[in-house]
Amino acid sequence: MPILPANRGLSTASRPKAQDLSSNAIARLAIAGLLVAGFVILWAISYGNSITPQGIVIHHSSVMPAIIPPGAQAYGRTPSDLGAWDEFHRIRGFGVFYWGHFYHLGYHYMIFPDGTVKPGRPEHCVGAHAKGFNSYLGIVLVGDFSSKSNPTGDEALARPTAEQMRALVSLSRQLRHRYSIPMSHIFRHSDIARTLCPGDRFPYGEFLRQIQ
Numbered sequence: 001m002p003i004l005p006a007n008r009g010l011s012t013a014s015r016p017k018a019q020d021l022s023s024n025a026i027a028r029l030a031i032a033g034l035l036v037a038g039f040v041i042l043w044a045i046s047y048g049n050s051i052t053p054q055g056i057v058i059h060h061s062s063v064m065p066a067i068i069p070p071g072a073q074a075y076g077r078t079p080s081d082l083g084a085w086d087e088f089h090r091i092r093g094f095g096v097f098y099w100g101h102f103y104h105l106g107y108h109y110m111i112f113p114d115g116t117v118k119p120g121r122p123e124h125c126v127g128a129h130a131k132g133f134n135s136y137l138g139i140v141l142v143g144d145f146s147s148k149s150n151p152t153g154d155e156a157l158a159r160p161t162a163e164q165m166r167a168l169v170s171l172s173r174q175l176r177h178r179y180s181i182p183m184s185h186i187f188r189h190s191d192i193a194r195t196l197c198p199g200d201r202f203p204y205g206e207f208l209r210q211i212q
């Protein structure tokens with residue numbers, strides 16, 4: 001019995017045409033090319049926004065400036081949640097793209113009066129909290145600890161709470177250990193810029209003593 005060709009018996013209509021095959025292949029190649037290009041762009045931008053943390057800069061949040069539109073949740077007062085500050089920094093254009101996300105809050109961590117620590121942007125994402133020191137990790141304590149900008153304590157929390165300081169010390173110790181950060185790379189914002197931040201009521205000496 002003669003061996004028939006494998007495609008014998010298929011009608012002409014059901015046989016894939018060479019033309020269809022080549023257009024399918026081209027479409028697949030185009031999609032693959034776009035995916036690769038997209039990944040390369042994503043990688044390049046994210047790599048450019050990556051840091052190896054060099055140190056720590058401590059901030060206070062102060063009060064929300066009137067830049068936030070009236071009616072917004074945190075207008076004219078100290079915000080009680082991270083979302084309000086995230087929105088404020090979005091308006092100020094602090095956002096960076098990092099592995100599929102836009103991060104707006106310029107700090108890496110935010111510490112609330114009850115000692116709650118909330119992550120802002122990832123530790124390996126460049127900060128937007130201190131000019132020239134954005135390869136340092138920015139930690140902000142909610143409150144205004146300056147006797148100049150907040151003399152009566154009416155504007156915001158006047159000094160860090162015990163819970164905030166405990167959380168700050170614990171977090172700073174972990175970060176120092178994780179990135180081998182020397183004590184000479186622990187700053188207040190006012191040590192590296194013309195600012196009152198984090199205020200004269202921030203117990204810097206005591207903080208340094210506790211994280212050694």
Ligand SMILES: [Zn+2]
Pocket residue numbers: 058059060129189195197198
């Ligand atoms: Zn600051």
